[in-house]
Amino acid sequence: MSTSARMLRLLSLLQTHRFWAGGDLADRLEVSERTVRRDVERLRELGYDVDAVRGVAGGYQLRAGGAMAPLLLEDDEAVAIAVGLRAAAGGGVPGFEDTAVQALTKVIGLMPPRLRRRMDALKTQTDALPWSGGPTLDAEVLTTLAQACRDDEPVSFGYTAADGAATTRRVEPHRMVNIGRRWYLVAYDRDRHDWRSFRIDRIAGTPTTTGQRFAPREVPGGDAVAFVSNGLRSRPQRHQVRVRMAAPAADVEAYMGRWGNVEATGDSCVMTLNTDSLDWAVMILANFDCDFTVEEPTELVEVLSRVGRRFADATA
Incomplete structure (x- = not known):
């Protein structure tokens, strides 16, 4: 392996931001630890801030922060970044559109021709309906929380609860969860x-980091998505919807898993849902090609009747 190829491989390993023992890097690169030290010095001369720990347990880690040095990306990684930026530029992440367009322009401009052709094919052969109606998110808030989750770093932030009360929270961030048009932070308060889940659009200002570290705890149930989903299901809402569906429970569960509960009853099932808006329940029911009976609330029957008459008049 040439020196330049070896340094690129070393940089790729360090960009995972994990701590690498010197011996492990030497084994991966099939060189001596002395050669690894020389290559690390070359990376520092190029602007990469690499921390070194001496001794038997010594090793290296690429430090975050400072001036952004060039990134080393595999082809598929570069395309994945461009796809994500294109989705954000189209409104896939509210509040990111302008920033995503600027970043996308830079990424595509640095791509070699073969990757640009792949992106052009993706653009010309894909149609999308822009997202709308979701809360606007602050890019700095999202990135600060993501880094704190990754680095096990406590944060504090102002938070507006569902009842409008303003509070200050000191938490150990665990994971961010995206459900539908909303983002949540799962953290230990x-x-x-x-444990709590916080709607990220209700966080006031940029969270304050501490520079400290905490010993990670295990989220209840071991799964952050399930923790948020279960919390949403159990949270008091204006309406408790109960509908008997003439469809297999597995088919309804596949769509409803994150929003409601599904109970099998032979070849059919009962779907329950807590919601503040009956219009949301109508939208969900419209996605199923099966007969159903609304057991509660009676207000939902009235809404469905009104919507049904409107559609019938439109197609008369």
């Missing part, structure tokens, strides 16, 4: 001594 140090003041309440319990």
